[in-house]
Amino acid sequence: MSGMQRFLRLSAVEAEAAMKPRLVDGKWKQPLISGRKIAMVKKHATREGLMGTWEEGKGGWLETWDRPQKHHVMRPLKGHKNQRNEFERVKKVQAALAAMPTKIAEHKKAVKQAKPLKGLDKWLNEKDPY
Structure with missing residues (x-):
């Protein structure tokens, strides 16, 4: 049985845990499902209309599983040194x-x-003229 079939049989809580790395005896272990396979599951859920749900055996994707978006702070441009000084x-x-x-x-x-x-x-100004 392949890893993906086993993954699809998991409950929503177990599936979420399988996608995250875990700390075991002070060492980080890789997730059970690779990032490439996680992306495949998400694409499949999008195509099949299973976004927001998780069905054992069928799959799906929950919004809580999405990685948080990075917040970029807009800073002023550095500019040229002669302009800064x-x-x-x-x-x-x-x-x-x-x-x-x-x-x-x-x-x-x-x-x-x-x-x-x-x-x-x-x-x-001569001191000794002769």
Whole structure:
């Protein structure tokens, strides 16, 4: 006798238990009926109009046996990194622009000091002219 014929003879409670894995001595055992065969039973019940009922020997399908539908939470799209960080980038640029006048003044001062003295400035600033 095949597994399907044996399955069809089960009561509704036994059929539901045969479709679920069970915990035996701390180890999970596979369901008595494979997922492929469960799908066949469900398709057969749909074709024969046995949805919502279970008749021993004939089969059928109860709505409680359906797997629960997954609930998908809609999250906002991740987007591009430059779009996500736009506000921080604008704040950073504005802070840098606020500090620019002092940086420009320091740079001009450093460039002027780095140049060698020429002409009268050189002669006046010499420590030991002779």
